[in-house]
Amino acid sequence: MKVVHLSNTPVAGSPGNIVSALNRLTDIQARHVVFNAAAYRTRTFAIDIDWQTQQQQALDAIAEADVMHIHQYFSLDETFGAGFQKRFGDKKLIRQYHSAPDLWANGDPSLIERIVRDGAPQLVIAQGPERFYPLARVVPNVVPIDDPRYRPHPEADGVPIVTFSPSGRASAWKKRWETKGVPQTLALLRRLERDGLCRLQLIVDTPHDECLRAKQQAAVAIDECVTGNYHLSGLEALSQGKPTLGFLDARVQSQLRKLTGAVDLPWVDVRLEEAQAPLRALLEDRSLRAEIGGASRRWMEAHYAEPMMIEHYRRAYLDLFEAPERFGVPRFTGDAQKWLAVACPDYNWTARWRQHASLRDKLRAWLKR
Numbered sequence: 001m002k003v004v005h006l007s008n009t010p011v012a013g014s015p016g017n018i019v020s021a022l023n024r025l026t027d028i029q030a031r032h033v034v035f036n037a038a039a040y041r042t043r044t045f046a047i048d049i050d051w052q053t054q055q056q057q058a059l060d061a062i063a064e065a066d067v068m069h070i071h072q073y074f075s076l077d078e079t080f081g082a083g084f085q086k087r088f089g090d091k092k093l094i095r096q097y098h099s100a101p102d103l104w105a106n107g108d109p110s111l112i113e114r115i116v117r118d119g120a121p122q123l124v125i126a127q128g129p130e131r132f133y134p135l136a137r138v139v140p141n142v143v144p145i146d147d148p149r150y151r152p153h154p155e156a157d158g159v160p161i162v163t164f165s166p167s168g169r170a171s172a173w174k175k176r177w178e179t180k181g182v183p184q185t186l187a188l189l190r191r192l193e194r195d196g197l198c199r200l201q202l203i204v205d206t207p208h209d210e211c212l213r214a215k216q217q218a219a220v221a222i223d224e225c226v227t228g229n230y231h232l233s234g235l236e237a238l239s240q241g242k243p244t245l246g247f248l249d250a251r252v253q254s255q256l257r258k259l260t261g262a263v264d265l266p267w268v269d270v271r272l273e274e275a276q277a278p279l280r281a282l283l284e285d286r287s288l289r290a291e292i293g294g295a296s297r298r299w300m301e302a303h304y305a306e307p308m309m310i311e312h313y314r315r316a317y318l319d320l321f322e323a324p325e326r327f328g329v330p331r332f333t334g335d336a337q338k339w340l341a342v343a344c345p346d347y348n349w350t351a352r353w354r355q356h357a358s359l360r361d362k363l364r365a366w367l368k369r
Contacts, residue, residue: 003317004065005032008074009039011098012167012232013208014125015071016046017142021310028314031061035079042205043167051080067092067317073104073115092320096123096139100132100177121327123316126255128177128229131341134332137316140259140309141232145239145300149209152241152297153216159196160219160283162189163242165203165211165233172226172272173353176346181226181272188276189222197283216240219289220282225272228252228345235304238266241297243282243289247271249348251341259312260303266296273352 003022005015015032022030032048049058062068068091070076076085095118105111122136130138144150155161164185172181189200201218203211215221221242223234228249237244246267248256256265270278282289319326332338 001027001067001317002029002065003031003067003069004061005030005069005071006035006062006076006080007032007071008035008079009072010034010037010045010047011071013045014098014141014232015069016048017144018310018313019048020144021142021306022313025307025310026314028317031065033058033061040167040205042207044207046208062088062091065091067094067320070095070120072096072098073101093120094123094316094320095120096125097129097133097136098125098141100129102176103178121316121320121324123313126252126259127231128227128249128252130255131251134330134338135328136331137327138255138259138331139312139316140304141235142306142309142313143232143235143239143300143304144306145304146306149212149216150236150239152293155219155286155289156217159199160286160289161201161217162192162198162220162222162279162283163201163203163215163218163237164189164222165206165215166224167204173356176349177227177229179226180224180231184272185222185225188272188279192276192279192283197280212236212240215242218242219286220245220279222246223267225270225275227349230267234267235300238296239300239304241293243268243292244296245270245275245279249345251345262299262303264299266299268292271352 005019007015010016019030019032022028033051034047034049035051037047037050037052049061051058068088070093077083101112101115105115116133116135122133123139124130124133124136125141126138127141166180166182169182170179172179172184192198193200201214203214215237221237221244223230223237223244223246225245225247228247229252230246230248234244234246244267246269248265248267248269253265257263268278
């Protein structure tokens, strides 16, 4: 079977990881066509086929494919040209989501409904966005843990390095999901740096290969301690054997356990509000860092090995032909499940936001005295 992955952007390297694993570890032949390989400017990822410079090669790969695997929400015709979908309409189609639908809908309920109820078979990563796609099959973000760049490396000598690689600058309290709480997280890390406990390694607008090699030198990694989600960068840090701080809400934890079969999860699970004390303890104790980092790597080897994770995709492609009825089956059996998955975590986040807003107001009032 031949599968072609189509994406508007590199999607933080996720499709590339899937395609690489399919080609190395399964009987599926896969290619990846990226419309805008430079979407993140200097934050580049390895690209298979660049639509802008290799259009005929892209069209040939699409024509030969049995399945078109589309990443994120975008119009094929508006992106790749009028008539594109009609021209290749004989292919099996599957769409994968990596973000919450509001990234594109901007609060428009009708557009959210169209995205979620899209007629094509759907996949969604087992992370924060999963709860918004009740008709999608849950799959992992694949990580090549045996690639040398993803393997453990001794931390650099001297003051411990804390690595943090946000993809944007959004505040923790202005966005619900598309944020890693950069201003708030940096304020904490710079305070620890001023105290001489660490050296901050802030990785932004950096080629992914360079990012991975730099992070191998770190002592501690920050995934994201705000939304309740985890990210591909967190999985990378765990694979590299780093103590990795992140806040995983109950829904994310349940999906991870269901996907991997693991009981314990390897993140140092703290919210941003409580992160300072655990960070200080880790930065002051190299043997503690080594023990937790080693456990992180062992967890990835036991529960997140590439051959196990890529099988989710292979099975999905086979089901497109052999058991299409397995797609589109609602995963929430009632309003209570949906409320626990979506509304309840939002209430928690809103309460935290209000607490931070109250503290800011009190500080402004004090400064005006």
